[in-house]
Amino acid sequence: MEVQPASALPTISIGGDLRVGRVGFGAMQLTGEQVWGPYPDHDGGVALLRAVVDEGVTFIDTADVYGPHTNELLIREALHPYREGVVIASxxxxxxxxxxxxxLGWVGNPAYLRQSAMLSLRRLGLERIDLYYLHSGYATDAPFGDQVGELKKLQDEGYVRHIGLSNVTAAQYETARSITDIAAVTALYNVGNRTGADLLVAAEQSGAVFSPWHPISLRDGGENADEVARTLAPIAARYEATPQQIALAWLLHRSPAMLPIPGTTSLAHLRENLAAAQIRLTDAEVAELTALAPEPVGPNAL
Incomplete structure (x- = not known):
């Protein structure tokens, strides 16, 4: 399969005004063991991040808790000043x-969230972050609406361009949308595990981007993992691809709202992920893979 540069691949719009390639890069793996501390191969991490944008990737996802803080600092060292068209989400x-x-815990105190956003801006070397997520809907130290409201204040003040949500329920998503526009949402969703299915539906209906967690994991299906692997193998063989590439291609076929952010520490693997966007599955293949896992939809699904 001849690989085209990422810049030639399909794009998706975030918030109506940010157009990025439909395969982004999740930077979380560029940290220490268990996402704690700096990435051990510092120079290799810098080189990989530079290769990511050289390959044409225009969407990079990070978080202040990755390291903590070291992931954002590494991105700044490698990429600042950022190439035109590159979108950083934190x-x-x-x-x-x-x-x-x-x-690992969570804090929803609005003052803490403001501090987190402002320090992410400093570490990344930005005056405004294009996409800033509330990383957790689990926090109970402040009302959920107040947490979203603080991000809205940061947006009104010009520090945040678009707001996203991670680790939220579908009900929380609707609450947030009553406060401000939500440009993106993340949830666990892949070929073997559809936990975030109701959020995918909500994102599609509201025009938000949906970034699935563990987009190419083949083990999230638990007892279903072996069936997932058996089904992927012959499809992968037909396209001379890996099962992970087929899993990623399926996501892109599954919904026009999909923006996967697979992570890697390998340039070869990065190129495999980008090549997956060129695979054109048949309707029958998409249906076969879709049938591998149930898709719970309802207020308690997440």
Whole structure:
């Protein structure tokens, strides 16, 4: 399969005014073990990020909790001043107290969210961030509406261009939309696990972009993982592709709202991910893969 540059691949609009390639880059893996501390191969991380934009990727996703903080700093070192058309998205609301994942928590205090956004701007070297997510709907230390309202204030003040939501329920998504426009949402969704299906539907209906977590994972289906692998294998063989490429191609066929952000630490793997956007699955293949997992839709699905 002849690979075209990412700049030649299909695009998607975020918030009606930011057009980016339909395969972005999730930078989370460019941290230490368990997403704690700096990426061990610092120079390699800088080189990979520069290769990401050289390959034509125009959407990069990060968060202040990745490291914490080290991921945003690495992106700035590698890419600032940012190439025209490159969109950086970050998130705030999660906190980490140490290496162990048990220290992961969430804070919704509006003053803390404001501080998180302002410090992300400083670390990334930006005056305004194009897409800023509330990273968690789990926080109970402040009303959810107040959390979204603080991001709206940051938007009104010019520090945030568009607002996104991560780790929220469909009900919270609708609450947020009653306060401000929501340009993007993230949730767990891939060929083997459709946990975020109701948010995908909500995003489609409201014109938001949907960025699935673990977009090319083949193990999220639990007991269904073996069936997922068996179904992907012959399709991948027909296209001389990897199963992960087919899983990514399926996402792009599944919805026009889809903006996957697969992460990698390998340039070869990055190029494989971009090549997946060129695969044209048949309707029958899309239907076969779609049938691999249930898609819960309802107020309690998430």
């Amino acid at each position: 998130k705030g609301g999660f906190v980490r107290g140490g290496f162990d994942y048990s220290t």
